[in-house]
Amino acid sequence: MRLILTTEQQELAGAVRSFLASAAPIARVRQVVEGEESYDRKTWDRLAGELGVTGLAIPEEYGGEGAGRAEVAIVLEELGTALTPVPYFASSVLAAEALLALDDEDAKREYLPGIAAGTTVATLSFGEGVTASADHTLDGRAERVLYGADADLLLVVASLDGKPAVFAVSGEAVKRTPLEVLDLTRPQAAVEFDGIQARLVGPADATEALARTLDVAGAVLAAEQLGGLRRCLDTIVDYAKLRVQFGRFVGSFQGVKHRLADLHCLLEQSESVARYAAWAADEAPQELPQAAALAQAYVGPAYFRVAKEHLLLHGGIGFTWEHDAHFYYKRAKSAELLLGPGRRHRALLAERLGLV
Amino acid sequence: MTDIEAYASQAKAWLEKTPIPENTGTEVSREFMAKLYDAGYSGISWPAEYGGQGLSTAEERVFQQAARGKALPVGVFGIGLGMCGPTLLSLGTEEQKKRYIRPLLRGEEIWCQLFSEPGAGSDIASLQTRAVRDEDGWVLSGQKVWTTVAQHADHGLIIARTDADVPKHKGITMFIVDMRAPGVTVRPLRDMTGIAHFNEVFFDDVRIAEDQVLGGVNNGWHAAITTLLHERMSIGMGSAAPDRPTSYKSIAARAQKRGLTEDPAVREKLVDLYIQERALELFNARLAQEVKAGVNPGSRGSVTKLLLAELTLDSAETAAEIFGEGVVAHSEDDELARYAVALAWAPGMALGGGTNEIVRNAIGERVLGLPREPQVDRDVPFRELKVGTQKKETGA
Numbered sequence: 001m002r003l004i005l006t007t008e009q010q011e012l013a014g015a016v017r018s019f020l021a022s023a024a025p026i027a028r029v030r031q032v033v034e035g036e037e038s039y040d041r042k043t044w045d046r047l048a049g050e051l052g053v054t055g056l057a058i059p060e061e062y063g064g065e066g067a068g069r070a071e072v073a074i075v076l077e078e079l080g081t082a083l084t085p086v087p088y089f090a091s092s093v094l095a096a097e098a099l100l101a102l103d104d105e106d107a108k109r110e111y112l113p114g115i116a117a118g119t120t121v122a123t124l125s126f127g128e129g130v131t132a133s134a135d136h137t138l139d140g141r142a143e144r145v146l147y148g149a150d151a152d153l154l155l156v157v158a159s160l161d162g163k164p165a166v167f168a169v170s171g172e173a174v175k176r177t178p179l180e181v182l183d184l185t186r187p188q189a190a191v192e193f194d195g196i197q198a199r200l201v202g203p204a205d206a207t208e209a210l211a212r213t214l215d216v217a218g219a220v221l222a223a224e225q226l227g228g229l230r231r232c233l234d235t236i237v238d239y240a241k242l243r244v245q246f247g248r249f250v251g252s253f254q255g256v257k258h259r260l261a262d263l264h265c266l267l268e269q270s271e272s273v274a275r276y277a278a279w280a281a282d283e284a285p286q287e288l289p290q291a292a293a294l295a296q297a298y299v300g301p302a303y304f305r306v307a308k309e310h311l312l313l314h315g316g317i318g319f320t321w322e323h324d325a326h327f328y329y330k331r332a333k334s335a336e337l338l339l340g341p342g343r344r345h346r347a348l349l350a351e352r353l354g355l356v
Numbered sequence: 357m358t359d360i361e362a363y364a365s366q367a368k369a370w371l372e373k374t375p376i377p378e379n380t381g382t383e384v385s386r387e388f389m390a391k392l393y394d395a396g397y398s399g400i401s402w403p404a405e406y407g408g409q410g411l412s413t414a415e416e417r418v419f420q421q422a423a424r425g426k427a428l429p430v431g432v433f434g435i436g437l438g439m440c441g442p443t444l445l446s447l448g449t450e451e452q453k454k455r456y457i458r459p460l461l462r463g464e465e466i467w468c469q470l471f472s473e474p475g476a477g478s479d480i481a482s483l484q485t486r487a488v489r490d491e492d493g494w495v496l497s498g499q500k501v502w503t504t505v506a507q508h509a510d511h512g513l514i515i516a517r518t519d520a521d522v523p524k525h526k527g528i529t530m531f532i533v534d535m536r537a538p539g540v541t542v543r544p545l546r547d548m549t550g551i552a553h554f555n556e557v558f559f560d561d562v563r564i565a566e567d568q569v570l571g572g573v574n575n576g577w578h579a580a581i582t583t584l585l586h587e588r589m590s591i592g593m594g595s596a597a598p599d600r601p602t603s604y605k606s607i608a609a610r611a612q613k614r615g616l617t618e619d620p621a622v623r624e625k626l627v628d629l630y631i632q633e634r635a636l637e638l639f640n641a642r643l644a645q646e647v648k649a650g651v652n653p654g655s656r657g658s659v660t661k662l663l664l665a666e667l668t669l670d671s672a673e674t675a676a677e678i679f680g681e682g683v684v685a686h687s688e689d690d691e692l693a694r695y696a697v698a699l700a701w702a703p704g705m706a707l708g709g710g711t712n713e714i715v716r717n718a719i720g721e722r723v724l725g726l727p728r729e730p731q732v733d734r735d736v737p738f739r740e741l742k743v744g745t746q747k748k749e750t751g752a
Contacts, residue, residue: 003642004649237724252727254713257720261662264719268659272638298631346631350623353630355608 002283003275009074016078019051024084026324032085033184033327038150044086048118054092055116058100063113069216069281073223073274080227080335083327085185087121089221090146095122097216098155101209102166102202111153111168122153124166126214130193132158136200138167138193146338148189149176155201156193163205167198183334185327212285215292218339219277222295225303225335226267226274232303232310232328233263239314256313263309266302273298290352296345300336307332363415367422370395380429382466382508388429389463399437399461402445407458417648432505436460436467440513443530443583447571452532456511468509468535469587470500470557471580475744478714480515481524481577482733482743485559487516487531494518494569496533496562502708506542506555509535513583514559515576520739527738528576532568533559549700587709601694602671604630610691611678622678629674636663655722662715665706672698 005013024043032040048054056071058064065071072093079088096115099108114120123146130140138158148154151171157164175192202209237260240251250256277295280287311318311325318325336342350356357365374391377384392398393407401416402408409415430437441460444453459465476483485498496516506512512533519527535542539562544552571579600606608617608626616622640660647653675695676683683695706712720726733741 001641003638004645240726248730249727252729254729257726258716260724260726261716261719264724265659265663269635269639272642273635275642276638294631294634298635346627350627355617355623355626
């Protein structure tokens with residue numbers, strides 16, 4: 001079990017961090033979410049082209065780098081820290097991992113190189129509401145699809161003969177309605193299917209592949225959450241050292257100091273849990289189901305608690321639009337619910353611990 | 357095979373072939389320590405000139421790993437090896453190190469640590485035990501409390517007030533006190549478990565020789581901090597064995613055996629406990645990997661200590677919630693009796709070695725670098741301070 005970064009991984013983190021600091025500082029994030037574009041295309045293109053991180057975990061034969069989920073987690077940690085509005089989690093994680101897990105050679109050859117190059121933005125719709133007929137036409141509505149309105153390629157879970165199967169459709173071929181989202185840095189859309197012909201990817205029963213996909217996604221999402229959590233804690237600790245009230249730095253009051261100490265404990269444990277889950281995704285597939293459920297059950301709520309406390313401890317300024325605190329608060333809650341609420345992960349954990 | 361692997365297999369082989377006595381009386385402990393010493397497994401990373409083996413902490417760790425799960429009967433030497441010895445090595449004179457380290461490592465002498473007082477809890481520096489100089493040394497009077505193994509100890513590390521006319525931190529001195537000297541009275545202290553795990557120790561004009569000052573006159577606060585840092589580290593490291601009755605594993609197995617996991621509320625409690633325990637376990641594992649990779653842990657041991665204190669309380673309460681009324685009323689041999697014991701033990705971890713509030717201060721100030729609270733007593737001579745528990749004002 002490896003819970004600390006290698007030198008190469010530290011270098012990767014440093015490279016992504018300094019790139020984002022100059023290419024997509026928080027002022028740029030604001031500009032994107034308050035503007036017309038649904039995500040930061042310029043930064044996305046540079047992440048794909050200059051940094052080459054959009055195909056990190058995709059094998060070289062499909063145009064990727066052949067690295068691991070631990071590396072993907074490192075990129076996500078930095079994107080989560082900087083709140084960068086790009087479809088990395090949707091395309092390079094959900095869609096890419098689904099294609100890898102479904103293991104459909106033709107589909108991999110056709111779709112993975114574009115995803116790896118960042119030229120295809122793909123996503124996975126994993127909710128309920130879509131059914132497939134025997135001749136692979138899709139009907140129904142996928143309520144919430146990450147980057148659903150922007151994706152070139154939609155991978156859609158649909159019920160085929162009562163079993164979940166995954167189908168590929170072109171984004172342009174379906175009706176997509178952007179949703180009002182709490183977290184403006186991560187768009188979602190409703191997607192309607194009206195008897196559209198789709199391509200079956202992988203087996204007719206994709207239960208196992210989907211479980212693996214969502215476990216990997218949960219494991220690396222925890223890294224994104226860890227990045228945001230750490231940023232919130234750093235920000236509020238710095239502020240507590242500068243802000244004076246009643247003639248004292250607010251960080252000297254035990255009422256503040258003790259809360260920050262508790263949040264630091266959450267950080268230390270979140271980092272450990274997230275690193276463990278990313279390690280398991282690469283090295284210990286048999287441990288991954290427990291590790292991923294643990295990661296989502298622990299790190300998701302931990303991030304929200306830190307983001308909430310960091311907003312509250314700023315006082316009134318934290319409640320203003322102008323301050324950045326609300327972006328983290330909203331991201332934390334949205335991320336916590338992204339793969340289902342805490343109770344889902346806790347139920348999975350109970351099952352995987354053999355309690356059910 | 358690398359040197360360290362060779363060392364590990366040697367240690368394993370020795371532990372395999374050496375009989376480990378179950379009786380933990382002090383005589384048995386002394387004999388076993390002597391055996392450890394003769395085999396070269398006592399003071400593995402301690403300097404060779406004072407009786408240690410002069411190896412690195414890597415060998416020390418390897419031996420501890422090999423000994424994990426084996427109950428070596430050396431508990432009575434824990435304070436000496438974990439706190440007093442390291443303090444002596446850091447601050448002792450050449451003569452003191454020559455005199456005391458080897459007998460400690462060989463199991464000939466037992467040590468205790470005497471810091472806490474009834475009037476000075478978290479605020480140790482407000483202590484009132486005093487040492488007054490006379491022509492050939494010092495005369496010690498006062499009372500200490502929560503002293504583990506005092507009833508067996510040959511020596512103690514004690515801090516006492518040596519100057520009341522300067523602020524509290526500046527007038528304290530650390531001494532090595534002979535626990536068998538006239539005027540030392542050890543009285544067992546029954547704690548809330550009903551058993552005397554600790555002692556109160558009274559000093560009535562106990563004489564201490566000048567060369568038993570440790571770390572310099574009026575430098576005792578610095579010396580005490582040196583000792584306490586060792587304490588917090590060793591509490592954190594001695595964490596959570598998976599077979600303890602309040603571990604997730606034990607509670608879950610027992611709950612399943614009794615058919616209690618049919619209840620979703622019980623499963624929810626178990627999942628909570630699993631998450632809390634596993635998160636701490638993974639943090640400890642990561643911290644160990646970082647230390648091994650050369651990262652200085654600084655005060656992050658305080659994080660482990662705080663989390664373990666909370667886990668200890670929470671897991672006892674979880675057991676009570678799951679197993680119900682039988683935890684608080686049972687026949688003597690009932691397996692649920694262990695959870696009543698766990699409930700009675702649980703507050704100890706949140707109080708010993710720094711209360712949770714003090715540990716949160718340490719995390720806030722030493723890990724996060726937050727500013728200290730203004731200290732109203734910092735520049736006031738000790739003589740003018742209010743200390744301990746004050747009398748309630750009568751009348752209105």
